[in-house]
Amino acid sequence: MLLLRRCHRLNPFGPLSIDRNQVAPVVASCAVRLCSSSNDQRFHQHGFSASWRHVLAGLLAGTGAVLAYGLHHHKAIEKSSRLPIISQEEVTRHRSLKDGVWVTYKGGVYDITEFVSMHPGGEKIMMAAGGAIEPFWSLYAVHNQEHVLDILSGYKVGELNAEDLKKQYTFKSSDPYSSDPERHPVLHANSLKPFTAEPPPEILSDSYITPTAFFFKRNHLPVPQVDPDSYRLHVEGLPKGVLTLSLEELKTRFPKHTITATLQCAGNRRSEMNKAKQVKGLNWGVGAIGNATWSGAKLRDVLLAAGYGPDVAQWARHVQFEGLDKEITGSAYGASIPINKAVSEEGDVLLAYEMNGEDIPADHGFPIRVVVPGVVGARSVKWLGKIVVSAEESSSHWQQKDYKGFSPGIDWDTVDYKSAPAIQELPVQSAITTPSEGSVIDRSEEMLTVKGYAWSGGGREVIRVDVSLDGGKTWNVAKLKSSDKEGDQTSPPLGRAWAWKLWEIMVPLPPEAQELELICKAVDNSYNTQPDTFGPIWNVRGLLGNAWHRVKVKINEDDDEE
């Protein structure tokens, strides 16, 4: 049954008619071949059941994909050049089967509408609609083959406007946000100015390292244009006076360290907290979190070079960071972290100039962002301009009057920002990334795969994720992944678990159920766990939403294809 469904995706006689290319009969024959396997009752008889069939189906679907791709090979050669110039705006308008599905690749524009139903990866291809396909191909490495490029070339309909290609380097003076970089349209924007956006949840669990283009963005102000040659970082507050470093000096004077660390916005999952009672703030889903590799100088090394020592330790309590992103009043984004996190050998705070092996992009803090692993994203200041060693916390709005947690009994009339500490380490967290809320599962699938992420602040390692299918009555233990390598369960050094774990569980569909309430909850190595419900952790700013994640799915019994 599952195989039949997979084949169905390759079947050209679906709702989309394919008239442009001539592969239909061959694909259909492939589909028939694949489907015949599903009539082989040995799988059932030998108890291999659904999980084995999944594996086989994957292999077969892969073969089908290669066949399907192969048939497109000829078309590439036939295509002519002299195609129209198309704007990004025009491309972005094509994001549905109705309007057409366009993507860009290295300056070319491609209308892949007709390919959608043939895509071996299924409907995931729709996430690329209206934007660049490159980040998806880096995520799904199966595409890195010559014949895939050949197939794509068959759908070319134009060339992307040169201006749009370089858009991040242009500048329009009227709107402080006009120089913000282009973003991938798959991101769901919660606000445009400043730009804040998250990826679809299912992307998060497809790759241990979140591709840069899909990493959530939470800007507080317009993205500053920073010239890397004239960029200077100022380190203040130490007895030697101000230390000024160019980007080159930061890269060459200090050893380069690389860590893999998850950053999470304190507002992640606010949309769920809003259901308990509406709060002000961006309506984040579960995607305001991402996991990347970050490379740069250790903040500790830079502070030592700037004169930090036992004398300073006597009075210094905080390290303040100031961004180059500024309000109209001229005041910059700012935050601070405790001095012991900043100077600790094992604190791993970086002044990062690379994200996932490349220069940090504009939206993530080019040329330098602080990365404070284990701590709320708001302290990992982007476009870093200044570091100040101080006896005091940052006096910025975001340190003093924003990122703090309060009792559910406190509202805007009674809130006293001085009564709560600025959020630093975050509590244990997890969420289901697939299936999504309201999904319909066919009874014939027999097994249900649930996936998600789990992470905890302060370098505490997630040691277990419990998953329930029945609203929390019974629980199963998910399989944890510390990388994309199958079976990798290596542990980071104690207290330095900066990166999330992905998790997955395959469970039989309960025989009687028509609806399932899926729940996940994580446990970290301090054995802290997530609270059951959002009401009692509700807070006026809608932060720190880490109650159990609940996803309802329906089971479809109507199996007319059996």
Place this chain on the structure above:
Amino acid sequence: MLLLRRCHRLNPFGPLSIDRNQVAPVVASCAVRLCSSSNDQRFHQHGFSASWRHVLAGLLAGTGAVLAYGLHHHKAIEKSSRLPIISQEEVTRHRSLKDGVWVTYKGGVYDITEFVSMHPGGEKIMMAAGGAIEPFWSLYAVHNQEHVLDILSGYKVGELNAEDLKKQYTFKSSDPYSSDPERHPVLHANSLKPFTAEPPPEILSDSYITPTAFFFKRNHLPVPQVDPDSYRLHVEGLPKGVLTLSLEELKTRFPKHTITATLQCAGNRRSEMNKAKQVKGLNWGVGAIGNATWSGAKLRDVLLAAGYGPDVAQWARHVQFEGLDKEITGSAYGASIPINKAVSEEGDVLLAYEMNGEDIPADHGFPIRVVVPGVVGARSVKWLGKIVVSAEESSSHWQQKDYKGFSPGIDWDTVDYKSAPAIQELPVQSAITTPSEGSVIDRSEEMLTVKGYAWSGGGREVIRVDVSLDGGKTWNVAKLKSSDKEGDQTSPPLGRAWAWKLWEIMVPLPPEAQELELICKAVDNSYNTQPDTFGPIWNVRGLLGNAWHRVKVKINEDDDEE
């Protein structure tokens, strides 16, 4: 109304008749004087309401107590000596008004049955019944006055058996537990052999430092008899060979450090988890936790003296501890902690020889116990005999097959001890110590005071305790105390909050409610919080019970004394 009630305690015409002393008429007149204050309507008129009346009542009750005590002064002089010798067993039989209420004080036995109804501290005096009064008097310092001793002497009925006074030094060979020390009878024993016991919850919130006699005891084996002169501690596994230290050397070769730290048994609150589903294990209430000052050498200093250095850091991962308490097979109690906790400047692990300023008593590890602050009590090994620096965890039963947490879906048939890490840091915790479950509150009290403790593992400071009176619908913020000093809200250094906070809240009784479901939940500075319910954190060993603490109380509307 409240004043009337307080006076009532001093009123001799209560259910107990007092014929032995002649103070009744004077106490009665005191009561009348006090009660007249409650007719003074100014408190109501000026809106001072119940909280002011509490303060005043306290002052007046104190005065009444002094008056009452004063009247006993003469009796002391009249008492003769030549009193009978009485055994501890006999004393312990007198623990109720029916059987008589006996206490001991410095070798004397006192029958205070008739004093109970006059005690200014109310029925708390019953907790001392059958045992020594000294630890209560060190807890409630108001008793440290000469006239209180005079009053007590009026009730002397005998001398305690000399043998019982020295019982801890005697030895009976038949039972390995026969040399266990005497314990205060107020402790509620969960098991006798090995001895495990907890104090009544209300004692915990009466003093920031838990008096040693009331500190919970969780022995795993018989208490070993250790001669301090011949005691030797062996430190093994380091390149210099075995370092052997006498008690004297440990005290003189290394600086003495003092910390205030809370220790908690992983099984604390198991009785609540048992209500979700019965588990094996001691049926702890909320009292398997205590807060004490501990003084001793830093483990770090001892390890450095024994040869710990960068070379060892290359391979060492754990520090194992072995107690002098042994099973019949000869194998000792053992545990280990991660090396970075053991050698960290800020880990504050002690080899303690003092508890609350005195030699550590037999039940708590005389002469040396490890104190691992922020970590489950099971790793603070008592009667320490050996320290081993190792690449491996302790292989002891208690490290490998006992103190670990599992999913609620795991039972004794499916448990795999290798799948979970040994518990080290504990999750955030809090409990209500007063009122107790089933208490009846008079409507006339108008205000309800709720008290408790809150603590978190890993040196994370508790930053807030939320209290609900309505089963979690609405929440109030309690006042936190970091010492017994009024208004003390000092914070420990970041990451070194080893001691609990006591908390208290005074809230108006809801006008309509006839029953209240009180709940407390704490938040620490990683913003971790307690889960709502026990079912989903249930685990096969009944450990790590930190769901919200719920206490139901009734409101008594029948106010016939108004």
